[in-house]
Amino acid sequence: MATALLATSSTWRSGTAAQQIPLAAPSLQIIAAPATPTSANATGPPIPALDSTAYPVPSPPSAAIGTTQLNLAYGQGDAPIYPGIPVLGNFLGLSIELSVVDEIIGKTSQKLNISFLNYISALATRSGMGPILRIGGNTQDTAIYNATSTVSTDMIVKVSDHGYTDKGVPVTPSIEYNDLVFQAMQSLAQKLNTHFVWGLNMVNHTASFTELMVKTLNRYISDHVDLILVGNEPDRYPQTGNRPSDYDIPTYLDEWGDLTGRVMGDLIQPKLFTAPNVCCGWTTFSITEENGMRERFKDRLKAISAIQYPQSLCSSNGVQGHEFYLNHTNTVTFAQYDADAIAAAVANQIPYYLVETNTASCIGINGVSNAFTSAIWGVDAALQLAYRNHTGVFWHTSGINTIYNVFTPPAYNATTKSWKTGPIYYSSLVVAEALASQTNSSQVLDLQVDRDDASAYAIFENTVAKKVVLINMINDASGANTWTANIPAQSGQTTVSYKLLAAQSVDSLDGITWANQTFGYWSDGVLQGAENIKTAACNDGQCPVQVPAPGVALVFLTPDVTEKAAVPTQTFEPYGTDNPSIIVNSNGSRGNRLGATSKGSSSGALPSLCIPTDGRLWIAMAVSVVGGAVVAGFLP
Missing domain, CATH: 2.60.40.1180 (Golgi alpha-mannosidase II)
Incomplete structure (x- = not known):
């Protein structure tokens, strides 16, 4: 979770800063977990109706939009405008809250969720490369690695203190995890060449388990870890009770340096860390430039990163609906949240990532974050952030009652066709196709x-x-x-x-x-x-x-x-069957990790699908778009 920041410290390029629009009265509604299918042949209950009066749809303009003449000149004219830095087809990644990673990816390396593999496969096919997953969020800073718990069948072996405050704000749970997380990540990397940004607990920056955890991570997927993200929103540590009220940037930098210094020797590539991942109280520029983080830790700092949302339901301010997201000027303003830090990163040839964002933090806006508006905004925001020199951006997703999710697993008794696709996921498809290139030089x-x-x-x-x-x-x-x-x-x-x-x-x-x-x-x-x-x-x-x-x-x-516009379909199914009536798992109970946002989770357990015990997955690849031949076989 991050508090939204609409104002920008400076105007960059030729984007016009938007005037602040008065916000609506504060409103926070906890949405019940969605119903999920219980029949093997059904694809789900009726779609719920929404109250459109809460966030009305904008009226069309008084004068029709008509025709626009575009100019594709590169850097020409009296005031030339140049594109952003080169980016890759996997520019848009996925951020997964650690506390629900088993519900989304799968319970073990032998029980990866087939629907999740299909979603990720669709991105890999379009981008021409493995997608990047960030695993972390607020729960990374409450997570304890327990190597001795591998005898357990649970990837997340302990969840406590979840739920909501009396004001409806989600509470970050404390969790314990084990090697099953890394084994599942390894399996995902092998099947789809997935790469990862892994979140490191900094709240407990002197923890004895950290070195062993990093060694274990390195042993399983060292060649697929792109970044290690140390600390999630450290500027909020005093507000969350994890540091005293006088906690400041120099103290943070000393702690960050001590922690990364302890584990550098356990990594094949010691220069693998990204920071400062702030959202709210501090600015990235004040940490990296004014307080010297980038220069001080140039031996280990691979990238600069931040967390930011355009709006927040956990803020004392209210939120706006469709009209806010369907406004390009607002998107330009949002994309300039860290313009000074990004300019410094580009000047010093260091990548900059927005490692967590979505429509609105603290579960999202019902009827907006889960509507087509989020797909339109997602395309506009992603391309605007690429234009403004981000190296990568990650849509955040969490537990089953989180409204803004990219996709949501079922709560229980699920068929294969029981995941709910968030409209914002479509933006990932569009952007992957738009930025994919054989030269890896899209600007x-x-x-x-x-x-x-x-x-x-x-x-x-x-x-x-x-x-x-x-x-x-x-x-x-x-x-x-x-x-x-x-x-x-x-x-x-x-x-x-x-x-x-x-x-x-x-x-x-x-x-x-x-x-x-x-x-x-x-x-x-x-x-x-x-x-x-x-x-x-x-x-x-x-x-x-x-x-x-x-x-x-x-x-x-x-x-x-x-000639590459047509995209073949690659799908994963257990034992090659396409009969949903036999791909059913009924765990007989509702879970307890309903999950809400990166700020916290109260969620529902996701059942494992019936996958062969040897872990093999059947893959079908459509050779042509319509009616093509099918090549099938087992993946190891």
């Missing part, structure tokens, strides 16, 4: 269409425009606000291909499609339907692409990226 440029309700980005490789992303944030099913963007045609170009992310309305919970494919509301992590890649004709040097209201278009500009 994002905000084309600045000078509207609050629309945005456009060009994706360059070595100064050549390869793709364009168009985002129409208007809600108007009538078609009157379908946006036409004129994209300059390249020499001899007669058509462009594009995909659409669409839904009936910004408050839609279901019916979201990416290139005509959908997970549905309840899912097994596999896209359903035939992929549909559209074509727009080019005339008189322009290629007009129409984007529905609301919707997102990914446009492929050159032959080399167009």
